[in-house]
Amino acid sequence: MSRKIIVAGNWKMNKNAAEGKALVEALKGELADISFDDADVVVCPPFTTLGSVIEAAACSRIGVGAQNIHWAASGAFTGEISADMLVSSGVKYVIIGHSERRQYFGETDATVNSRLKAALGAGLTPIVCVGETLAEREGNRTEAVLARQIREGFAGIDAAVAPGIVVAYEPVWAIGTGKTATPDVAQAAHAFIRSELAGVFGTEAAEAIRIQYGGSMKSENARELLSQPDIDGGLIGGAALKADSFAKLIREAIAGSKN
Ligand code: PGA
Numbered sequence: 581m582s583r584k585i586i587v588a589g590n591w592k593m594n595k596n597a598a599e600g601k602a603l604v605e606a607l608k609g610e611l612a613d614i615s616f617d618d619a620d621v622v623v624c625p626p627f628t629t630l631g632s633v634i635e636a637a638a639c640s641r642i643g644v645g646a647q648n649i650h651w652a653a654s655g656a657f658t659g660e661i662s663a664d665m666l667v668s669s670g671v672k673y674v675i676i677g678h679s680e681r682r683q684y685f686g687e688t689d690a691t692v693n694s695r696l697k698a699a700l701g702a703g704l705t706p707i708v709c710v711g712e713t714l715a716e717r718e719g720n721r722t723e724a725v726l727a728r729q730i731r732e733g734f735a736g737i738d739a740a741v742a743p744g745i746v747v748a749y750e751p752v753w754a755i756g757t758g759k760t761a762t763p764d765v766a767q768a769a770h771a772f773i774r775s776e777l778a779g780v781f782g783t784e785a786a787e788a789i790r791i792q793y794g795g796s797m798k799s800e801n802a803r804e805l806l807s808q809p810d811i812d813g814g815l816i817g818g819a820a821l822k823a824d825s826f827a828k829l830i831r832e833a834i835a836g837s838k839n
Contacts, residue, residue, distance in 0.1 A: 583790050585806065585837045586746055586813035587830050588622035588645060588707060589820025590675060590794070591629070600629035603823055604636035610827030616641040618834045619813070622673050623820070624707075627661055634670040645673030645707065648681065651694035663702035673705045675815075677733060679752045689732035696733065700741050707746045707792070707815065708733060710773065714753035723772055730776045739781040743788035748815040749773055754795025756817060763804045763811075766793050770810035799828040806836030 595603060604623060611621065624645040625633045634644050650660035666674060676699060677692035692708065699706040710729040712722045726749075737745075749769050754761050761769070770791050778786035793805050794815030805811050814833060820826045 583788065583812045584620060585618070585833060586620040586622065586790050586792060587816065587833050588624060588673065588675075588746075588748075588792065588813070589816050589826055590647065590678070591623065591625045591820065592647070592680070592817060593626055594821055595625055595629055597629050597632040600625045601632040601636045603821070604633050604640075604642065606823035607642065607827060608636075608640050610823045611640075611642075611830065614827075614831060614834065618837070619830060621830060622707075624673065624675055630666075630669055630671060643672050643705075644670065645675060645705075646671050647675045647678065649674045649676065649695050649699050649704070651691070651698040663698045663704060666704060667702050671704065673707060673746075674699050675707045675709065675748075677729075678709045679711055679750055679755060683752075689729055692729075692733040693735055696737065696745075700737065700744070705744060705746060707748050709748045709750050709794070709815070711748075711750040711752050711755075711795070717751065717753065722769065726769065726773055727776050730773065731780060734777075734780050737781075739785045742777070742781040742785040746790050746792060746813075747773060747777070748792040748794045750794035750815060752795075756796070758796050760796040760798075760801050760805075761793070763801075763808050766805055767808040767810055770808065774810055797829065799825060799832045802829045802832040803836035803839075806833045807839035812837075 622643040622645050646666050676695045681687040712725045716725050790812040792813040792815045793811050797814045798819045
């Protein structure tokens, strides 16, 4: 089955409103020669930068995503942002359960599940992050961790909406470290994730779900990673903060996906 690739930039806590606008303007120029039929391209700035980025991306096919979402519709949740606030601002995607949120902000598989339900209920495309730490990999627990993150994170989700979910496999030891998973290691994890998704949603839905790789992906390794059968895109941190490096990576990813 052919899945359209999706490359998303996770800007993390970088770029104020003016810087975000400038980055998207530059990216539009850099991407003038690519076909958006080959790849979905998304940028995920911080909340306060969303407005200027949505405005800058308006006349383009660059999608805009947030980096978090709260599960409640409204109420006494200081510092949180609801699905409706995102949708009514023009946001289309949302990253859920990034390892930095799991590590520093108490995110659990249960809160990932609640946020995922809120995102799907509002028609947002969720990018749900899973991945093992170095200790888990070295302790031979990678598959057990991925299986738990998927089974608990995706509990109670209707298989009919599952094809609209994007999963990002981000081995924690590869994020921001310069240590990318080799294409073989990444492919094995992606294939395992897809088999777990099939256990939850059935084979047909699992075959339709796009699974991104994330963790030190750059233009130098994007082509080989994307040529793997179960790698359907990338979630990019550092290399997404400059228009030229992000655009180069997207072109390599498209080339790899056509291999
Ligand atoms: P990185 O980050 O590309 O800088 O490793 C990826 C991510 O955390 O999404």
